[in-house]
Amino acid sequence: MKHSLTLAVLLTLPAAIAQNATLPVQPLGPDDLVVLTVANSQELSHQFRVSPDGKLHLPQLAAPIPANRRYPQDVQEDIRKALIEQRLFVNPTVSLAVAEYASRPVTVMGAVRRPTTFQATAQTTLLEALAKAEGMAPEAGETVMVTRPGIGGAEPEITKVPVRLLLEDGPLTQNIRLYGGEQVRVPEAPRVYVLGNVKRNCVIPVKDLRETTLLRVLTQAEGLANFSASEGVIYRRRSDGDGRESIVVDVKRILKGKSPDVQLQPYDVLYIPEAKGRRLTAEVIDRMAGFGVSTVSGYLIFK
Numbered sequence: 001m002k003h004s005l006t007l008a009v010l011l012t013l014p015a016a017i018a019q020n021a022t023l024p025v026q027p028l029g030p031d032d033l034v035v036l037t038v039a040n041s042q043e044l045s046h047q048f049r050v051s052p053d054g055k056l057h058l059p060q061l062a063a064p065i066p067a068n069r070r071y072p073q074d075v076q077e078d079i080r081k082a083l084i085e086q087r088l089f090v091n092p093t094v095s096l097a098v099a100e101y102a103s104r105p106v107t108v109m110g111a112v113r114r115p116t117t118f119q120a121t122a123q124t125t126l127l128e129a130l131a132k133a134e135g136m137a138p139e140a141g142e143t144v145m146v147t148r149p150g151i152g153g154a155e156p157e158i159t160k161v162p163v164r165l166l167l168e169d170g171p172l173t174q175n176i177r178l179y180g181g182e183q184v185r186v187p188e189a190p191r192v193y194v195l196g197n198v199k200r201n202c203v204i205p206v207k208d209l210r211e212t213t214l215l216r217v218l219t220q221a222e223g224l225a226n227f228s229a230s231e232g233v234i235y236r237r238r239s240d241g242d243g244r245e246s247i248v249v250d251v252k253r254i255l256k257g258k259s260p261d262v263q264l265q266p267y268d269v270l271y272i273p274e275a276k277g278r279r280l281t282a283e284v285i286d287r288m289a290g291f292g293v294s295t296v297s298g299y300l301i302f303k
Helices: 002-012 016-022 072-085 126-132 163-167 214-220 251-255 282-290 293-299
Strands: 033-038 046-049 094-100 105-110 116-119 143-148 157-162 183-186 191-196 202-205 231-237 244-250 269-272
Touching (some): 033 072, 072 094, 126 183, 143 163, 191 214, 202 214, 214 251, 214 269, 244 251
Parallel strands (some): 105 183, 191 269
Antiparallel strands (some): 033 046, 143 183, 231 244, 231 269
């Protein structure tokens, strides 16, 4: 009769028991869902969720079992000992499996289409995490930063994953596994601003510095507008961080192939004035660099 009762209890447990082998062995935390099986005990063979204070409150046991930051096998042994000490069983067969990790959040943030936080209920890869955030935004940079919490009070571990290697064909050695607790951050790429007498004011992410030249960014700005000046001005941050310097370039000679193309640097502001226009003031440049193109269009001053 007892064997029939045990079988009936096991058949009522969720399919998560059969799937728990796919979950990584890691410490438990608040709100984690576990499946406890005690042979010949219908009341104890059930799903239990770790309480917010990190303990398992089980029927028949006089005191809760500490579970926070403890491995399932250690908690399982404590449950077995408690059953013996309280003389509920002589030599119980106890099994504790993890059905769901709810204390293992993975946060995806930065230059992604939809920042999100989800629970690592199984072995999750970096690509899967980015897919949950609907992929990277157009302004994403060349590196993904994965921060893992430190173990035992140690400093967090930061891994830099190059996007090109992550997405390329072949063995995905950069597609690291996430077990919960990680923060995935996609920094924005450095930018170049193209403003003034062009057909489309724009902010261009610098994906590859070798490809960020005056001719290429003017192409993305759809070329010069009518009555543009022959010379443009590149406003560049000084190496000492004290303001910006201005570099005058003959844009029309470059377009005609009579002068070499000019390499731009991250956060350069390429400004094309009208034929009789003047240079931008430092105040206007700072405002343009601090806001998006749609915002700074109101600050463009032609004197």
